[in-house]
Amino acid sequence: MTSIGTGYDLSNSVFSPDGRNFQVEYAQKAVENGPTTIGLRCKDGVILACEKLITSKLLVPGSNKRISTVDRHIGIATSGLIPDGKHFINRARDEAISWRRNFKDSVPIASLADRMGSYAQAYTLYSSVRPFGVTAIVAGADNDGPGLYMIEPSGLYWGYFGAATGKGRQAAKSEIEKLNLSELTLLQGIKEAARIIYVAHDDNKDKEFEIEMTWVTKDAKTANAAVTGSRGMIWNGWVHEEVPKELLEEAAREAKKAVEEEDEEDDDAKGEEKMDEDL
Amino acid sequence: MNQFPHGWGRPRDDVYGAYDSSYLNSTEPVSHTQRPIVTGTSVLGVKFNGGVIIAADNIASYGSLARYDNVERLLQVGTHTVVGAGGDISDMQYLHLLLDNLLIKEQYPADDHALLAPQVHTYISRVLYQRRNKFDPLWNSILTAGADPKTSEPFLSYVDLRGTTYTAPALATGYGAHLAVPILRRHVPDEEACASLSQEDAEKLVEECMKVLWYRDARSGVKYSWAVVTKDGVTTGNNKIENQSWKFAEMIKGYGAQNV
Numbered sequence: 232m233t234s235i236g237t238g239y240d241l242s243n244s245v246f247s248p249d250g251r252n253f254q255v256e257y258a259q260k261a262v263e264n265g266p267t268t269i270g271l272r273c274k275d276g277v278i279l280a281c282e283k284l285i286t287s288k289l290l291v292p293g294s295n296k297r298i299s300t301v302d303r304h305i306g307i308a309t310s311g312l313i314p315d316g317k318h319f320i321n322r323a324r325d326e327a328i329s330w331r332r333n334f335k336d337s338v339p340i341a342s343l344a345d346r347m348g349s350y351a352q353a354y355t356l357y358s359s360v361r362p363f364g365v366t367a368i369v370a371g372a373d374n375d376g377p378g379l380y381m382i383e384p385s386g387l388y389w390g391y392f393g394a395a396t397g398k399g400r401q402a403a404k405s406e407i408e409k410l411n412l413s414e415l416t417l418l419q420g421i422k423e424a425a426r427i428i429y430v431a432h433d434d435n436k437d438k439e440f441e442i443e444m445t446w447v448t449k450d451a452k453t454a455n456a457a458v459t460g461s462r463g464m465i466w467n468g469w470v471h472e473e474v475p476k477e478l479l480e481e482a483a484r485e486a487k488k489a490v491e492e493e494d495e496e497d498d499d500a501k502g503e504e505k506m507d508e509d510l
Numbered sequence: 511m512n513q514f515p516h517g518w519g520r521p522r523d524d525v526y527g528a529y530d531s532s533y534l535n536s537t538e539p540v541s542h543t544q545r546p547i548v549t550g551t552s553v554l555g556v557k558f559n560g561g562v563i564i565a566a567d568n569i570a571s572y573g574s575l576a577r578y579d580n581v582e583r584l585l586q587v588g589t590h591t592v593v594g595a596g597g598d599i600s601d602m603q604y605l606h607l608l609l610d611n612l613l614i615k616e617q618y619p620a621d622d623h624a625l626l627a628p629q630v631h632t633y634i635s636r637v638l639y640q641r642r643n644k645f646d647p648l649w650n651s652i653l654t655a656g657a658d659p660k661t662s663e664p665f666l667s668y669v670d671l672r673g674t675t676y677t678a679p680a681l682a683t684g685y686g687a688h689l690a691v692p693i694l695r696r697h698v699p700d701e702e703a704c705a706s707l708s709q710e711d712a713e714k715l716v717e718e719c720m721k722v723l724w725y726r727d728a729r730s731g732v733k734y735s736w737a738v739v740t741k742d743g744v745t746t747g748n749n750k751i752e753n754q755s756w757k758f759a760e761m762i763k764g765y766g767a768q769n770v
Contacts, residue, residue, distance in 0.1 A: 300617050464610040
């Protein structure tokens with residue numbers, strides 16, 4: 232980066248002469264090394280998935296969640312600095328509760344994304360703070376159906392059919408682009424999500440990882456009883472919860488197999504080329 | 511120059527005269543809720559073998575006027591708890607909001623822990639007691655009914671606007687405490703009696719008590735909701751008092767449109 236040392240990157244909220252805010256760009260760099268995190272907006276719900284590298288054998292499997300429940304119908308996955316993500320989630324939870332208190336209604340996904348976007352953007356404006364070192368993928372559903380938004384450290388947010396961030400985002404994005412998300416169901420989607428996490432995983436650098444996956448669903452058969460059980464409460468009928476263990480394990484197994492087969496084919500192809508050369 | 515910051519930015523006394531602050535002085539002390547406005551009447555609850563049944567009618571009264579006849583006063587909280595409220599309906603609705611938020615916060619950790627009836631009861635009792643200490647009570651008397659999903663141990667507890675709590679094999683709030691509890695106690699004097707009471711008999715017992723209340727409590731309604739909690743969760747339903755007989759009314763003398 233040639234701009235380093237020009238002095239325009241020392242304080243937040245200061246533009247460089249060519250119109251950039253370096254502190255925000257550095258925050259984005261922090262995310263680019265974060266764990267691969269994707270969101271898929273399917274026909275009947277939304278999926279969030281995260282590649283969680285196992286940093287220590289002492290960690291309990293499934294601990295240190297990166298995807299959080301914000302309200303019954305909303306989940307947020309963050310990639311980047313973990314504590315920044317936790318603060319961001321706490322703010323989102325407060326926003327959701329405050330919306331309930333004010334309007335006696337579940338917060339619409341677009342409104343929550345808008346508020347959280349504004350919140351993140353406010354952290355680019357003052358020299359006394361730094362931007363969030365996270366990109367957040369907001370998944371939920373409301374009266375307009377499933378919704379998926381991605382909020383970046385700059386405060387920029389868009390609605391997406393499919394979103395990806397973190398280390399493997401390029402590979403993940405090109406895989407997501409191949410999907411027909413407006414026709415994909417949740418049950419198909421979890422298999423695709425698991426496959427994409429495996430494809431985007433860099434075998435050479437990182438070894439062990441587990442997949443964390445949640446969905447936003449309206450299916451009462453699979454939905455968490457603790458949520459659906461209560462009557463007379465403010466709830467729009469959608470549930471954000473972990474994908475049932477059996478389904479996730481099956482999806483992960485199939486994804487691993489598919490990726491390994493692909494690798495073998497590649498190896499075979501390479502081998503044949505080599506033989507051709509030898510001949 | 512006025513050296514006191516209090517006066518800065520205000521109309522100058524020497525130009526406009528002294529500020530008349532008399533209207534700010536209130537002769538009344540601060541007042542909070544001093545009476546309920548729209549009210550619900552009794553809630554009944556009985557423990558039986560393997561669970562608990564709770565019932566409340568659907569009337570919300572404005573004084574003696576039966577203002578609303580389709581009000582749900584039983585709230586399911588989580589999977590194994592039902593909360594029934596008598597007293598002020600708007601305070602009940604506020605309490606529903608608190609319990610709703612409590613449930614949402616309980617979801618955050620995504621573990622397998624769930625709030626059960628004893629925790630919900632304690633939470634409500636702390637809220638009510640704190641409000642009475644502020645001299646601004648939530649004007650309700652509340653029954654919390656539930657069953658343990660593992661042991662099927664039934665739970666039934668009472669709390670009122672003063673934060674008073676107690677528990678018994680059979681409970682009722684409001685008029686029910688006078689009219690229904692004696693009937694209930696005849697059938698379930700103690701915990702042992704509950705253990706030998708079947709769900710079917712408990713349902714009949716509650717039906718009988720709701721009928722007595724419909725006859726004798728002038729704030730009660732003919733339609734009521736019930737909920738049964740067992741280890742398998744909550745089942746709910748609505749009922750209407752059938753086979754009424756008002757023959758005895760002919761015999762009553764001393765008031766009404768009578769010429770004798």
